[in-house]
Amino acid sequence: MPKKVLLSGIQPSGKPHIGNYFGLMKRIVDYQDEYTSYFFIADYHALNSFRDKQTLKNNIIEIVIDYLAIGLNPEKSIIFKQSDVPEHTELAWIFETITTMPYLERAHAYKDAKAKGKEVNAGLFNYPMLMAADILLYDTNLVPTGRDQEQHVEIARDTALKFNNTFGETFSLPISKIAEIPVIPGTDGRKMSKSYNNTIPLFAPYEEIKKCVMSIITDSGEGIPKNVYAIHNLLRPASELLPIYESKAGKYKELKELLIEDLEKFIAPLREKRKEFEKDIPKALKILKEGGERAKKVASKKMDEVREKVGVKVY
Secondary structure, eight states, rough: OOOOEEEEEOOOSSSSHHHIIIIIIHHHTTTTTEEEEEEEEEEHHTTTOOOOOHHHHEEEEHHHHHHHHOOOTTTTEEEGGGGGGGGHHHHHHHHHHHHHHHTTOOOOHHHHHHHTOEEEEEHHHHHHHHHHHHHHHTTOOOEEGGGGGGHHHHHHHHHHHHHHHOOOOOOOEEEEOOOOOOOOBBBSSSBBBGGGGGBBBBTTOOOHHHHHHHTOOOOTOOSOHHHHHHHHTSSOOOHHHHHHHHHTTOOHHHHHHHHHHHHHHHHHHHHHHHHHTTTTHHHHHHHHHHHHHHHHHHHHHHHHHHHHHHHHHOO
């Protein structure tokens, strides 16, 4: 039996943090042996928020290095850049011609932007169609996602069904591969997020780890500091961790120092691997370019079928 196809994409939005790692990054690496895996950098999606070309270029390079450092293997996964496969935007346009505006108005990103009084550009409004194209081009079976991103896969399924019903059976129907991941608190107690500036960077040096952990907010009325414990629980199981926290109840400094020690043990090997990849940027970019060429072969074949189905292929 051929392996099922798994696809995941990420926008090049800056330095990853440990919440990103335990929320998605680790899962992508773990799935490599089980699935035919496509991993793409969503640089066209990023244009909805980036206006500085050098920052975007740098972020693309950085994210390739980040994922190679955590174990994404080009011999097991096709690693590529969205803009290197123009079939993504071509298919998105075709999907837009069969999708109504009221349907797109249901998208969470659009509704959230409207609720906040933001001016919505056409890219953000049509974003779900490009996402659907990203997923459907590769006959994807599974998309790893959290509950908050599940709608993207639902829209891709709806779009595949509509296209199949209109033009004939063409696309497989993807499903979400959801992992129930607890909300990882940041240093201020809110969800760890770059937008809140409350993260512990994944490749942080020791002094930065120490500074971040010591800034974690604790409630003086707590015996066990819940935010410190929740982060620590990513590194050690509760069966091992809880007795330590109970025996040191109220000793916040000692518990934070223990977390610093464990974070350093976890981060240091990743940090060193990343430094090795940083020494050879051309090699990382070669991996990305070759991945784009591999992805394009698959996408091009699919688009030939799509063009035939919609009637624009005449020779």
